[in-house]
Amino acid sequence: MEKIIMCIDMDAFFASVEQKSNPRLLGKPVAVIGSGSRTVITTASYEARRFGVKTGMTVYEARRLCPDLILVRGNSEKYIDTCRELEGIYRDFTPHLELYSIDEAFLDITRTHHLFNGPERVAALIKGRIMDRFGITCTVGIGPNLLIAKLASDMAKPDGMKWIKIEDVGRLLEELPVGELWGIGPATEKALNMMGIKTCGQLGRTPVSVLRSRFGILGESLKTMGMGIWTRPLITGEERPVSVGHSLTLPRDVWKREEMESWILLLSDKVARRARGYGYEGRTVSLTLRYPDFETFTKQKGLHTPTNDTHQIYRQVLSILDSIRLRDRVRLIGVRLSGLTRESNQMSLFSGLERRKALFKAIDTINNRYGELSLAWAASICKEGPSGRPITPSTGKELMRPSVY
Ligand code: TTP
Ligand code: MG
Numbered sequence: 001m002e003k004i005i006m007c008i009d010m011d012a013f014f015a016s017v018e019q020k021s022n023p024r025l026l027g028k029p030v031a032v033i034g035s036g037s038r039t040v041i042t043t044a045s046y047e048a049r050r051f052g053v054k055t056g057m058t059v060y061e062a063r064r065l066c067p068d069l070i071l072v073r074g075n076s077e078k079y080i081d082t083c084r085e086l087e088g089i090y091r092d093f094t095p096h097l098e099l100y101s102i103d104e105a106f107l108d109i110t111r112t113h114h115l116f117n118g119p120e121r122v123a124a125l126i127k128g129r130i131m132d133r134f135g136i137t138c139t140v141g142i143g144p145n146l147l148i149a150k151l152a153s154d155m156a157k158p159d160g161m162k163w164i165k166i167e168d169v170g171r172l173l174e175e176l177p178v179g180e181l182w183g184i185g186p187a188t189e190k191a192l193n194m195m196g197i198k199t200c201g202q203l204g205r206t207p208v209s210v211l212r213s214r215f216g217i218l219g220e221s222l223k224t225m226g227m228g229i230w231t232r233p234l235i236t237g238e239e240r241p242v243s244v245g246h247s248l249t250l251p252r253d254v255w256k257r258e259e260m261e262s263w264i265l266l267l268s269d270k271v272a273r274r275a276r277g278y279g280y281e282g283r284t285v286s287l288t289l290r291y292p293d294f295e296t297f298t299k300q301k302g303l304h305t306p307t308n309d310t311h312q313i314y315r316q317v318l319s320i321l322d323s324i325r326l327r328d329r330v331r332l333i334g335v336r337l338s339g340l341t342r343e344s345n346q347m348s349l350f351s352g353l354e355r356r357k358a359l360f361k362a363i364d365t366i367n368n369r370y371g372e373l374s375l376a377w378a379a380s381i382c383k384e385g386p387s388g389r390p391i392t393p394s395t396g397k398e399l400m401r402p403s404v405y
Contacts, residue, residue, distance in 0.1 A: 002166055004119050005234070006107040007141040007149035008090070008126060011158035013103035014079055015045040016136040018072045029066050032074045033059060040249060042074055046158055056294065079103075082134060089129050093122055098234040106146055108234050123161045144169070147230035150182040169228040174201035181225055187295055188222075191215070200226045243282065244274045247334030253292050255329045261318065267335040268314040272307075273364055280340040281306035285316040288334030291327070298334070299324060306341055310360065313337060 010016065014032040019025040029048035033039045041062050044053040051066035062069055083102050090097050093116065096108035113119045123140040130138055141153025142163040149164075156162035164172060178200055179189035195214065197203050203226025211219030224230070235242055246267050254260055264287075275282060286300035299320050307313065317335055 001110065003108065003144055004110045004113055005143055005145055005149040006109055006119065006123065007143075007146070007153040008086075008105050008107065008138055009141075009150075009153045009157070010086075010103035010136060010138045012043055012045050012049075013136075014043045014074055015048075015072075017079055017082055017134070019045060020135045021078070022072075025070060025072070028070055029053065029068060030070045030072055031059075031062055032072050034074055034249070039071075044069075085133065086130065089126060089133070093126065096234060096236050098236055104150075106149065106234050108236075119163060120161065123163075127161070145228075145230040146232065146234070147182055147225060148228055151176075151180070154180070154182070173204065173226065173228050174199065176200045178203055178226070183225065184222075185296070187297075188215075192222075200228070202226070204228070242340055243336055243338035244271050244278070244280075244340070245286075245334060245336030245338075246270045246274075247288060247332055249290075249332045250330070253329035253331050255326075260321065260330060260333070263333050264317050264321070264335065265310075265314050267333060268317055269310045271335050271337050272310040272313050272360075275308040275337055275340065276343075276360060276364055278340075279343045281308045281343050282337035283307075283339040283341070284337070285313055285320070286334075286336045286338065287317050287320040287324075288332070288336070289324070289326075289330050290332035292329055292331050294331075296332070298336075300336075300338075302339075306339070308337070308343065308360075 015030045018032060019028075019030055025045075027047060028045070029051060030045040031041045031048055031053055032043050034042055039059040041053060041055055041057045041059065043055055044062070048062070048066055048069055051069075053062045053066050053069060059071060079102055083099070086105070087097075087099060090105055090107055094107050094109050094112045096111075098106045100106055109119060109122055113122050116122045116125060119142045123142065127138060127140060130136060137159040139153045139157045139159060140161045141149045141151065141156060142161075143149040143152050144164075144166040148169055152162040152164045153160075176199055177189075178184050178192050178197060179186065181200060184192070191214065192198075192203065195206075195210075197206055203222060204224075206223060206226070208219060208223050211222050213219070215222060248263065248267060250263060254263070283303050283306040284300050285303065286298050288296060288298040290296040301316055301320050303312070303316060313335070
């Protein structure tokens with residue numbers, strides 16, 4: 001049976017929520033910025049996008065393009081609350097859904113759309129409920145798999161709806177530039193273009209051996225993506241979580257190893273703590289780094305046994321860092337633990353391990369009760385902040401941005 005997958009992506013999510021909660025911002029160019037000392041645009045309203053204002057720009061760059069730009073400091077709790085309520089709306093239409101990021105969800109409506117008179121009707125109903133409840137718009141893409149549903153939503157943005165039927169996929173991808181496809185970033189796009197592969201049609205016809213020799217195992221998925229095939233199933237509630245990760249745009253680009261280690265410890269601890277909170281351990285650790293020019297890459301390494309121990313994750317990330325020759329300063333660091341399995345309750349052979357587990361439990365309890373980073377590892381407290389002042393754990397917390405990757 002052909003699957004019917006729906007991608008729902010809020011339009012200029014943070015900016016729309018802010019515009020809705022402050023009517024004076026309605027219809028105006030608005031940019032939401034993070035709460036750290038460095039001001040990077042997290043998202044811009046469509047009014048601001050008309051001037052060329054984009055996610056990732058500095059306030060300085062954005063103001064130059066759009067002098068009347070109104071800046072609003074982001075309030076992640078507000079967005080997370082909205083996100084939770086949105087899930088409730090989606091669940092009225094199907095139990096099979098994946099909350100992919102803070103503002104994107106994938107719904108498998110294969111078995112339920114007929115109850116509402118078809119996929120387009122489901123889309124219209126969901127858009128209507130979101131508008132009634134929050135006064136914000138979203139775009140809905142429908143397709144035979146996640147990749148095509150996401151493509152449909154990207155094409156229909158903003159406030160749109162598009163259904164790409166399975167029989168139209170081939171024709172549509174034929175001329176589509178590879179960079180338009182979800183998951184093909186600027187670096188991959190450039191590499192493909194250098195090989196003479198410009199469109200998805202060409203990508204789908206490239207022999208897999210050619211792609212494999214350039215991209216390794218990724219070559220396989222690139223080929224299938226070019227063909228419009230996407231086999232990863234939705235990750236619905238029952239299997240969740242498959243990974244936990246945190247990333248952080250640093251208050252200033254760092255080069256010094258010692259400074260990088262502090263941030264990595266902080267992130268490893270956040271990741272480990274979340275895994276412990278869920279009662280999971282993971283066997284793969286990955287490190288994501290972004291250079292000032294936004295080139296971003298991820299490297300991962302497996303562990304012999306699954307863990308949710310802050311320091312074990314930290315050490316693993318450092319060993320990944322050791323294997324990388326940095327070509328520039330680092331702008332963003334991300335740490336992720338994946339391959340999660342339920343924490344084993346069997347008695348450990350090493351009593352030291354038991355003590356560590358008890359220690360982590362105590363720390364987690366304190367932090368859960370008194371706020372994040374009430375207790376932090378001394379080494380994760382940076383020696384100095386962006387302006388040379390020391391960063392205390394509490395300001396460290398302020399620098400956190402929601403991780404959406
Ligand atoms: P997006 O879906 O990428 O962007 P958007 O919803 O603002 O705009 P649109 O979908 O209409 O193109 O991201 C969703 C929200 O996530 C966004 O409003 C802000 C936040 N965000 C970050 O915090 N950091 C980031 O790096 C990005 C890309 C987004
Ligand atoms: Mg969005």
